[in-house]
Amino acid sequence: MEKVRKIVTLQTLVLIFIFFNTKGFSEITANEVYLLSSIYAGKDFTNITPYPINSNDEFEVYPGFFYKSFDPLWLIGGIFETNWSDLERGVYLSDSLPYVTGFMGGYDAGSMRIVSAMYFFDPYLTEDELARQKATSFDGNFDPNFDTNSDRAGLEDFGYSDPSKTLFIHRLEFNLFDRVRLSLNELNLIGGKYPDLSDANPFGIAHNNLGEGFSNNMLGVDASIIPTNGWQIYGQFAMDDFVVPDTEGGATDYKPTAFAWGVGTRLVGKTSQYYISPKIEYYKIYTWMYNQWAPYLKYTAKYDEEDIPIGFDYGNDMEGYLIGLDIANETTRYKITFERYLKGEINLETPYDDERKEDVEGWPGPYGETTPFIKISFSIEVGF
Numbered sequence: 488m489e490k491v492r493k494i495v496t497l498q499t500l501v502l503i504f505i506f507f508n509t510k511g512f513s514e515i516t517a518n519e520v521y522l523l524s525s526i527y528a529g530k531d532f533t534n535i536t537p538y539p540i541n542s543n544d545e546f547e548v549y550p551g552f553f554y555k556s557f558d559p560l561w562l563i564g565g566i567f568e569t570n571w572s573d574l575e576r577g578v579y580l581s582d583s584l585p586y587v588t589g590f591m592g593g594y595d596a597g598s599m600r601i602v603s604a605m606y607f608f609d610p611y612l613t614e615d616e617l618a619r620q621k622a623t624s625f626d627g628n629f630d631p632n633f634d635t636n637s638d639r640a641g642l643e644d645f646g647y648s649d650p651s652k653t654l655f656i657h658r659l660e661f662n663l664f665d666r667v668r669l670s671l672n673e674l675n676l677i678g679g680k681y682p683d684l685s686d687a688n689p690f691g692i693a694h695n696n697l698g699e700g701f702s703n704n705m706l707g708v709d710a711s712i713i714p715t716n717g718w719q720i721y722g723q724f725a726m727d728d729f730v731v732p733d734t735e736g737g738a739t740d741y742k743p744t745a746f747a748w749g750v751g752t753r754l755v756g757k758t759s760q761y762y763i764s765p766k767i768e769y770y771k772i773y774t775w776m777y778n779q780w781a782p783y784l785k786y787t788a789k790y791d792e793e794d795i796p797i798g799f800d801y802g803n804d805m806e807g808y809l810i811g812l813d814i815a816n817e818t819t820r821y822k823i824t825f826e827r828y829l830k831g832e833i834n835l836e837t838p839y840d841d842e843r844k845e846d847v848e849g850w851p852g853p854y855g856e857t858t859p860f861i862k863i864s865f866s867i868e869v870g871f
Contacts, residue, residue: 514541514556515547516538517549517567518570519534523813523815526713526716527716529665529715531712533600534573543556553565559596560594564589564591566586566587566588568582568585571656571672573719574768574770576749576800578707578724579725579747581797591604593658599662600659600660603655605655606653606654608654608789609789620647647680648679653676653686654797655675667711670709671707672709673706678701678784679781707724707726708724710722722748723748727746727747729746743775744848747777747798747803748770752767753813761814763814764812764815765810766812767808768811770805770806770828772799772805772852774803775803775804775844777798777802780840801830801860802835803835803852804832805828805829805830805852805853807826809824810826820868824863825862826861829858831855833855843855
């Protein structure tokens, strides 16, 4: 019943926002169309959406969310689609999620941007997931595959099961010479407890919370260069963990090296009505990327009881490429993609204490017997 009430409340909020909406997307870029126009003009705009294009110190209401500018500060809150990547399949926060609920805001100085966001996810767990969430090395269910590096060591029967899953993300972005963009990102997933101010700390990546605990940190690096008008080279790298040989050998049993990266290039041309952008991208997703022993700390979000990766759309243990074509203007977007990957044996449903995890130290994958994964897709969006 509680879950039903949450769904009804969510739908009511959406209807209220839509009812009071009286403006078009004049101040906010909600998709990559503005980025394509910037690439065509030889200027590297941010790849975060939604994002304000202009600041006028007014309160704006859009379908699903509000926007307020305090130039040079800004704030967005509500229910909206988001994407933090040039890649079609971003590796640490992509548009794989149907929508997010929360807030994002930042400081824009033109050549430097600071952006932070807080997103709330459905905390519902099945009985089995809740049992695993509670099973730690400190409550009588000791498992040798998990160490005692925890922020609740010695506290019996406390925590880990609070119905909360929240993502904090922080970005420091530099735009150099209008053609080079570089950003450093920190993601902090909080689960099993309600978040507090310390969880919003943008320097959490340096904290020692890689063992059993309430946090799972990830580092993201994002880069883009426009060598000439209409041509972009871009890429992303995400690090969930890195095992240093000989110094962290014991950590292999707990949390092996987990990287994800993608690189791509696109051309952007223009007709009288549309921007046309062919692109090609290559991806490498390590075997144990996005996975975790605790359901609340796994890099997935639940929608209609289905877990969706917050990063790369198809999960982990994959390597392959994407060829795509985007045709778009301010009101219509066509997208055609061909993708081919090799998929390993490990997926996000594989238990984190699976005995195969001890086989390899580096874990670049794809692991074991691989199978080809091919997808061809075509989509049309109108009136966004």
